[in-house]
Amino acid sequence: xxxxxxxxxxxxxxxxxxxxxxxxxxxxxxxxxxxxxxxxxxxxxxxxxxxxxxxxxxxxxxxxxxxxxxxxxxxxxxxxxxxxxxxxxxxxxxxxxxxxxxxxxxxxxxxxxxxxxxxxxxxxxxxxxxxxxxxxxxxxxxxxxxxxxxxxxxxxxxxxxxxxxxxxxxxxxxxxxxxxxxxxxxxxxxxxxxxxxxxxxxxxxxxxxxxxxxxxxxxxxxxxxxxxxxxxxxxxxxxxxxxxxxxxxxxx
Numbered sequence: 001x002x003x004x005x006x007x008x009x010x011x012x013x014x015x016x017x018x019x020x021x022x023x024x025x026x027x028x029x030x031x032x033x034x035x036x037x038x039x040x041x042x043x044x045x046x047x048x049x050x051x052x053x054x055x056x057x058x059x060x061x062x063x064x065x066x067x068x069x070x071x072x073x074x075x076x077x078x079x080x081x082x083x084x085x086x087x088x089x090x091x092x093x094x095x096x097x098x099x100x101x102x103x104x105x106x107x108x109x110x111x112x113x114x115x116x117x118x119x120x121x122x123x124x125x126x127x128x129x130x131x132x133x134x135x136x137x138x139x140x141x142x143x144x145x146x147x148x149x150x151x152x153x154x155x156x157x158x159x160x161x162x163x164x165x166x167x168x169x170x171x172x173x174x175x176x177x178x179x180x181x182x183x184x185x186x187x188x189x190x191x192x193x194x195x196x197x198x199x200x201x202x203x204x205x206x207x208x209x210x211x212x213x214x215x216x217x218x219x220x221x222x223x224x225x226x227x228x229x230x231x232x233x234x235x236x237x238x239x240x241x242x243x244x245x246x247x248x249x250x251x252x
Contacts (some may be wrong), residue, residue: 004058007090019245022032027241034234037225056143063152064125066116070196078157078198085115085151085200087116087127091144092171093191100129102212107131110209111141114149124187124199125153129213139176142207154213160199 063082072078079178089112096108107129113122132141160182179192188195 009066023069023241023245027237030237031234034230038230038234041223041227041230044077044228045220046112048220048223060067062078066119069155070119070219078155079150081089081155082203083153083155083200084141085114085116085123085149085153085172088147089144089149091147091251092175094142094176095190096130096139097182098175098178098180102129102210105131108140108178111179112149112198113191113195120219121196122191123196124182124184125151125212126199126201127206128202128209128213139178142209144207149206151202153202153204154214155198155200226235 020138042119063084063200066083067079069078072081093113094112097111098108100107100109109129110127112125112127114125126190130140130142182199184195184197184199202209202211205211
């Protein structure tokens with residue numbers, strides 16, 4: 001049994017319209033949905049512009065030593081601060097962050113612990129991307145030349161895990177360890193190290209590892225373009241409905 005076809009007629013001074021209630025409801029739903037998406041994209045553009053301004057403000061501080069960054073109040077978000085890291089690492093103790101795609105190729109991000117002078121806590125540093133091997137069970141090896149590292153890096157504070165699919169944690173006593181997301185407390189337990197509550201992304205390339213971190217992936221202009229696109233789709237739906245509902249003389 002189908003839905004009853006309820007039709008409506010509206011007569012204006014020089015034009016009549018004949019349409020079904022269901023068609024009107026569908027058009028309104030499309031228009032409202034597109035309007036909501038347009039509004040969301042516009043607000044995302046504003047947020048991205050604020051993020052860019054914030055990062056530019058942090059970059060204006062210049063390159064700091066890690067000790068200088070640590071002097072900032074704990075309640076300040078340190079994302080965007082550029083630091084010079086000269087310290088030591090444990091060459092055989094590192095993580096491979098799974099499911100990272102660069103230029104269409106699947107691979108891993110390499111995470112290490114850097115320890116600088118006069119700071120007992122280590123800093124997790126994402127060095128960048130390496131390709132995955134053909135076999136899932138085989139983890140690519142990274143051969144560090146020595147235990148010293150000297151790089152420039154950008155701090156990321158706050159939400160470090162990002163979006164990830166639920167995945168059972170791999171149990172392994174050997175290194176490297178494959179992980180699905182970044183959790184400082186979890187990495188501290190695995191490494192038996194005391195770690196700083198934020199991390200950093202290397203801006204310098206070492207070995208064959210490719211840095212690729214972008215603090216703002218989609219520009220505000222692109223969000224505004226999407227907002228305009230959704231708005232136009234909503235307007236187009238209304239225009240099509242109006243023209244389709246027009247009564248055309250004796251042909252209706």
